[in-house]
Amino acid sequence: MPKTTWDDPAQNASPDGEFVRDTTYIEDRFSAELVAKNAPQAMKNGAFSWPVEPGRYRLMAARACPWAHRTVITRRLLGLEDVISLGLAGPTHDRRSWVFDLDPNEEDPATGLHFLQDAYFNRFPNYPRGITVPAIVETASKKVVTNNFPTIPVDFIDEWAQYHREGAPDLYPAHLRAEIDKVTTEIYHEVNNGVYRCGFAGSQEAYDTAYDRLWKAMDWLEDRLSTRRFLMGEHITLADIYLFPTLVRFDPVYYSHFKCSRQRLTEMPNLWGYLKELFQVPGFGDTTDFTEIKQHYFITHQEINPTAIVPAGPDMSAIMEPHGRDHLPGSPFPEGTVLPGPVPTGEEVKHPESFQH
Incomplete structure (x- = not known):
């Protein structure tokens, strides 16, 4: 029998105007300078610094969530899978948020947690x-x-x-950090959060404004990628990792569910070719579960989709076709980079499409 008795549905949409995301988070950080096994140390801003220590921590994520997806990709590209374990919540939840209902006994196997909220309440x-x-x-x-x-x-x-795979890519090169930060800030406000601003708008005026902002940014990206293989130029960086989760969800979810419907991504040749190339790189496509992505948005967001019917389409198999980006200089990573090996046992996507086998 399922452990969860479902409570009231999650509420996300603005009741009357522009959707405004709560951007206050727990600001604790990690520090390689602290001694392993020690307690966290207070920082000047009131947050804490935690020692780097293999096996001590678990990344709690969900295949459905784009914000979590970027951390899963980064962990895999760097080779941290044996150092920081991965817990995966299911795609649907109520107002109490994420639930570990995909695991045996509906409990995260490493912590015994059923609701992720209990980890928050254990500390706060x-x-x-x-x-x-x-x-x-x-x-x-x-x-x-x-x-x-x-x-x-x-x-x-x-x-x-110090725990990266030997030959792991440099995803945040020192000479590009200022530009990466600038580009990712724009992407966050106008694209990553822009689709939510459209989908959760509470008035026609708020939606129209959000829609115009989103497509201005999408056109900027389409133009930028006409002369660059990747956002920073010749190789994948953190900027591409931050954009990918939104793009891969665009046609299956945001186009219809969030009313971002000027064009499908497949109708934007540079963005579509770019997405195809990223998807075919280990760490990107092999961490993407289209079934869980659609289940989350179409079932959980009852204020947008009260029937909770999950669409059968679109057919995403063309994402594995040739990407056509070879005319631009560069490659996913510089020569000598060591790519991730097979997905670790137990971390495989639970609902692979036929083209992901």
């Missing part, structure tokens, strides 16, 4: 904000460490560097 008994993924949880204490999605991948890159 009256935690007042959203229970979000990605979240890093200290496995032994079952306490949340951080859910600050912009900094988790950066800490994976910088603070966990």
